[in-house]
Amino acid sequence: MKFQLNILNNGGDCCGSDDSREKQCGNHTGCGGCSDAPDASSRRQFLNKASTVALGSFSLTLLPMSGDLLSDEPSPDDPDGAPADAGSRTADQSDEVVYGFLVDTERCVGTGKCLTACREENNVPEGYARTWVERFVHYKDGTVQVDLVPETGFAGSDVPPIAPGLVDRAYFVPKLCNQCEDAPCNQVCPVHAAFTSPEGVELVDPDRCIGCAYCVQACPYGVRFINPETGNADKCTWCYHRIKRNETPACVEACPVDARVFGRLDDPESELRKRLAAIPTSVLKEHLGTHPKLHYVAKSGEVI
Amino acid sequence: MNWKLIFSRNTRHLRILVLLVVAGGGGAFFVRSQMIPADYGQNGPYRHAALAKIEAQPSVLQSDTTCLKCHTNVEEERSESPHAAVRCLHCHGNGKQHIVDATKAGEFPEHSIPPAKKWDGKFRTHTDLFITHDRATCLSCHTRVVGMPDSFLSINVAAHLEEQGAEEINSKNVCFECHEGHSPGL
Numbered sequence A: 001m002k003f004q005l006n007i008l009n010n011g012g013d014c015c016g017s018d019d020s021r022e023k024q025c026g027n028h029t030g031c032g033g034c035s036d037a038p039d040a041s042s043r044r045q046f047l048n049k050a051s052t053v054a055l056g057s058f059s060l061t062l063l064p065m066s067g068d069l070l071s072d073e074p075s076p077d078d079p080d081g082a083p084a085d086a087g088s089r090t091a092d093q094s095d096e097v098v099y100g101f102l103v104d105t106e107r108c109v110g111t112g113k114c115l116t117a118c119r120e121e122n123n124v125p126e127g128y129a130r131t132w133v134e135r136f137v138h139y140k141d142g143t144v145q146v147d148l149v150p151e152t153g154f155a156g157s158d159v160p161p162i163a164p165g166l167v168d169r170a171y172f173v174p175k176l177c178n179q180c181e182d183a184p185c186n187q188v189c190p191v192h193a194a195f196t197s198p199e200g201v202e203l204v205d206p207d208r209c210i211g212c213a214y215c216v217q218a219c220p221y222g223v224r225f226i227n228p229e230t231g232n233a234d235k236c237t238w239c240y241h242r243i244k245r246n247e248t249p250a251c252v253e254a255c256p257v258d259a260r261v262f263g264r265l266d267d268p269e270s271e272l273r274k275r276l277a278a279i280p281t282s283v284l285k286e287h288l289g290t291h292p293k294l295h296y297v298a299k300s301g302e303v304i
Numbered sequence B: 001m002n003w004k005l006i007f008s009r010n011t012r013h014l015r016i017l018v019l020l021v022v023a024g025g026g027g028a029f030f031v032r033s034q035m036i037p038a039d040y041g042q043n044g045p046y047r048h049a050a051l052a053k054i055e056a057q058p059s060v061l062q063s064d065t066t067c068l069k070c071h072t073n074v075e076e077e078r079s080e081s082p083h084a085a086v087r088c089l090h091c092h093g094n095g096k097q098h099i100v101d102a103t104k105a106g107e108f109p110e111h112s113i114p115p116a117k118k119w120d121g122k123f124r125t126h127t128d129l130f131i132t133h134d135r136a137t138c139l140s141c142h143t144r145v146v147g148m149p150d151s152f153l154s155i156n157v158a159a160h161l162e163e164q165g166a167e168e169i170n171s172k173n174v175c176f177e178c179h180e181g182h183s184p185g186l
Helices: A002-015 A019-025 A036-062 A083-095 A113-122 A184-188 A214-218 A250-254 A271-278 B003-007 B009-035 B048-055 B064-068 B072-079 B088-092 B096-107 B135-142 B157-164
Strands: A099-104 A132-139 A144-148 A167-175 A194-196 A202-204 A260-264 A294-297
Touching: A036 B009, A099 A271, A113 A132, A113 A250, A184 A194, A184 A214, A202 B048, A250 A260, A250 B088, A260 A271, B003 B009, B064 B072, B064 B088, B088 B135
Parallel strands: A099 A294
Antiparallel strands: A099 A260, A132 A144, A132 A167, A194 A202
């Protein structure tokens, strides 16, 4: 405001502050007698700056309020803000629950019982899947074949038979949501429908999602899809409704060989933490920096 | 400084500009307040009510603790056997209606638990309870397939039956001539 008044004052000095002088001029642009050029340029400057301020203040109103960002949850949009108060945040969250998942490719036998369990539990429509199992077959001639395990519940059904003599090694790899700490799907959602629960589980707000499928493209692991029945983005939630009732996720419940282990990462006494400490594990696409909470035992380099 | 200037004819455009900024800014704030849900941002950058809605989804799959409340002998049989990790629902189905009936029978003694249905041979449809004396349930896991870990006990059915000298090769419950489901001695 001060700036504006100063400019007005300058204009007054230039053209004279009395009305009679102005009437003589007729209109303002043809103020021949007084020094016209500085007046016009300062007005142009003023209008430039005023419109900048106007546009700036207008765009500020579209930004989220600072209150939105003052949350306990680390904002996925703002990874740079983390180091400043990282210490206090971990101290605050020491009693909070963080879930983790371990998949043992050395134990999976590929019967696909987890697939049926997930579909029944979460009412996933046919043709889409929240979790799936791949079979990697390394042939003796160096080629690698990847099959998809069918959902019949019977081992070996609907997959092409392979003569064991041709194969160097073969194994099954169950895939599901990695529940990344820095989830790309979460960051791209334009309506904040993709969010992280306090336990670190990536969820979709069913009432908020507009089905734009941006998150489907953003996920590097391909675990998201648009549910044709609801029109929303759908994904593996590690059965959030079950784990909140101290039950295990449906696929873990349905695994007959304990190839899927679910547990708390924050509890040093949990089976998950003990197994993670005892055996070398790795995550998928570590170079992307998404920090998945889904770990794999004995993952080959071919598995991505 | 002359305050009159602010209201003079010269500044008409400026006054319009200021008015537009104030009205536009206020309008934007109003629209924004209408579009953001009330419970947004309580725990983080999301709608807080969504958590409760997702949590409210009912659990479909039963866990073994429900079954073992009544079928106490199974836990003992199974705990020392190779089938310790196998859950009830793998062979017997989810049995949701069975649990409803059993709970009702516990409260009202006159209510009888209906017998288990016959299995149609598909896992995709077996949401209810069935008694398994069918080799298909055994072989759904124990058929040898390329990709299974070597430590897992899996068989080629024809070779195994011939090796063991089974008599009724085509019988559905041929496995149970030698093995007991809950604790399959090997």
